[in-house]
Amino acid sequence: MTLSNEFVPSRIKSTDPLHEQWNLTLAEREVFRRRAREARLAKDAAAAGLGGTPLHPVNVPMFNPDDLMPQLTRNGLSTLSLFSGGGGLDLGFDRAGFDHQGSWEILPAAAETLRRANPSWSVYGGDDGDVREVDWKPWRGNVAVLHGGPPCQPFSNAGKQRGASDPRDMWPEFVRAVLQTRPEVFVAENVAALASATFSDYVEDNIIRPLERHYQIRKVLLQAYEYGVPQVRKRVVFFGFRTKTLAKRWAAPSPQYRRVGDERSDLPTVVGAREALGLPDIGFDDVSPTIRSGLSGPRHTTSILSSVSAQRRFEALQIWPNGVAATRDAASAYVTKNGHFRLSVADVALLQGFPESWRFAGATYMQLGQIGNSVVPPVAYSVASSVAAALR
Ligand SMILES: C[S@@+](CC[C@H](N)C(=O)[O-])C[C@H]1O[C@@H](n2cnc3c(N)ncnc32)[C@H](O)[C@@H]1O
Structure with a gap:
């Protein structure tokens, strides 16, 4: 017999080795199960043509992230990519002209997403892709840039912020790869919380101290909408330069766009989420709130909601942030209860700055996880371009 306050495990086996279950009682799990059952029934009804009368025709987006990152000529500089995820950094560096050596x-x-996007790339995935098992020494002296986004869950405001005591903390692995390969430049991205006072000791002990003898380290905070992508998404990027000369030659990426209503600069205004997605004018538009990061949340989900304030912004935009559909056709057929626009995976990818040509692999929640975990590609492009300029 299960006691009412006893935790019970989920019946769904996780496909993610980093997935951490929530501790839930049977009653609490039942609430999620009932919601999932209802959603499944509604989705099946929609697929059978019983999903209500579509309020919006299938949307035709007005925003093309390709315009923000035109392919630059190959610069002959090689890159290694660690913790590559769905490939935001990989795409940005590729478009900026770097030669991809391995992910x-x-x-x-x-x-699989990376292989699909670029069949000629060397992609090490699954057990072969576990950076903990790689000896990087053979690459020593042959790498211009080593980049990566170690998992952010140990530091994220949405998580338990256990830092170094979280088994998912992979910063020591990133540092090991840098020390073994000794690239000209390293680039590492993470959630903005890692740059906060909470983690200043962590950063000093685990990033700065082990690397500062060999690298000039710089840290910048970058906001996605300032690089043309309609989303509030602030991230920290650490840059490490092998020499003082390189560090001096480098200029941090500078904002290219401003948000509607921000009168502090005369930069062009970034497109709003509704306009980007090709939705009808409702007299209000703005950038999307931050799209939920990660595959390793409490449960596998097709929601992209990250906070209560995000929920309010989605409501104002009349965009429904839950039950993201696999395709635009499926989204249009599966009418939301409040009449707000239902997103598809392709729409979420667009709000994250991925072009339509970049096709994610895996189940819907898995594709959304890759998107939400990624560096916004046009931001990665600006980062990569700034590094290329210093290395030339
Ligand atoms: C924040 S995401 C990286 C996103 C990526 N930089 C991008 O721009 O799309 C972190 C990734 O690290 C991967 N990861 C976690 N532990 C790993 C390990 N031991 N070896 C290789 N990859 C790992 C996760 O699966 C996840 O995709």
């Missing part, structure tokens, strides 16, 4: 990613579906 390492533990999740098979994410590795």
Whole structure:
């Protein structure tokens, strides 16, 4: 017999080695199960043509992230990519002209996304992609840039912020790869919380101190909408330069766009989420709130909601942030209860700055996880371009 306050495990086996279950009682799990059952029934009804009368025709987006990152000529500079995920950094560096040498990613579906996008790339996925198992020394002296986004869950405001005591903390692995390969430049991205006072000791002990003898380290905070992508998404990027000369030659990426209503600069205004998605004018538009990060949340979900304030912004935009559909056709057929626009995976990818040509692999929640975990590609492009300029 299960006591009412006893935790029970989920019946769904996780496909993500980094997935951490929530501790839930039977009654609490039943609430989620009932919601999932209802959603499944509604989705099946929609697929059978019983999903209500579509309020919006299938949307035709007005925003093309390709315009923000035109392919630059090859610069002959090689890159290694660690913790590659769905490939935001990989795409940005590729478009900025770098030569991709290899990607390492533990999740098979994410590795498949990278292979699909670029069949000629060397992609190490699943067990072969586990950076903990790689000896980087053979690469020593042959790498211009080593980049990566170690998992952010140990530091994220949405998580338990256990830092170094979280088994998912992979910063020591990133540092090991840098010390073994000794690239000209390293680039590492993470949630903005890692740059906060909470983690200043962590950053000093685990990033700065082990690397500062060999690298000039710089840290910048970058906001996605300032690079043309209609989303509030602030991230920290660490840059490490092998020499003082290189560090001096480098200029941090500078904002290219401003948000509607921000009168502090005369930069062009970034497109709003509704306009980007090609939705009808409702007299209000703005950038999307931050799209939920990660595959390793409490449960597999097709919701992109990250906070209560995000929920309010989605409501004002009349965009429904839950039950994201696999395709635009499926989204249009599956009418939301409040009449707000239902998103598809392709729409979420667009709000994250991925072009339509970048096709994610795996189940819907898995694709959304790769998107929400990624560096916004046009931001990655600006980062990569700034590094290329210093290395030339
Ligand atoms: C924040 S995401 C990286 C996103 C990526 N930089 C991008 O721009 O799309 C972190 C990734 O690290 C991967 N990962 C976690 N542990 C790993 C390990 N031991 N070896 C390789 N990849 C790992 C996760 O599966 C996840 O995709």
